[in-house]
Amino acid sequence: MPTFIIEREIAGADRLSADELKEISAKSNEVVAGLGVPYKWLTSFVAGDKIYCVHEAESAEIIKRHAREGGFPANKVTEIAAFIGPQTAGA
Template sequence: MPKFVIEREIPGAGNLSGDELQSISQKSCAVLNELGPQVQWVHSYVTDDKIYCVYIAEDENLVRKHAQMGGFPVNSVAQVRSTIDPTTAD
């Protein structure tokens, strides 16, 4: 299945408490359970004012549906075409 990176603009995201991040994670997982295995959350990166999420899904529409059902912002969704790391240079 394709992998996607979702950018979510959330002012002050970097200041969210552990409890707040847990609550957001629980909401996301509850929605994922409703949607079924065709969309999976891999992990997210929290920065000062944004959260970047990595999802595996059948298509972009499922990623957007998850956000809509969970009340999460979606500023952009991009399909990952390939990955590189330092070993790519070898």
């Protein structure tokens, strides 16, 4: 299944409380459960005024549907072409 990175612009994202992040996470999980299609939220990173999420889905349209139904922005959705890290140098 393709993997996507989603850029969500949320003013003050880095100042969201633990409770607010928990609420956002619960809503995302609720939407994923109701999509009726294969979908997996892998991880997210909060940085400045953005949240970067890594999700697996059949298409960018499904990613956008998740965002609409959850009430979150999905300002940019990009399919990930490859994963690299320190271990890539030794491969």
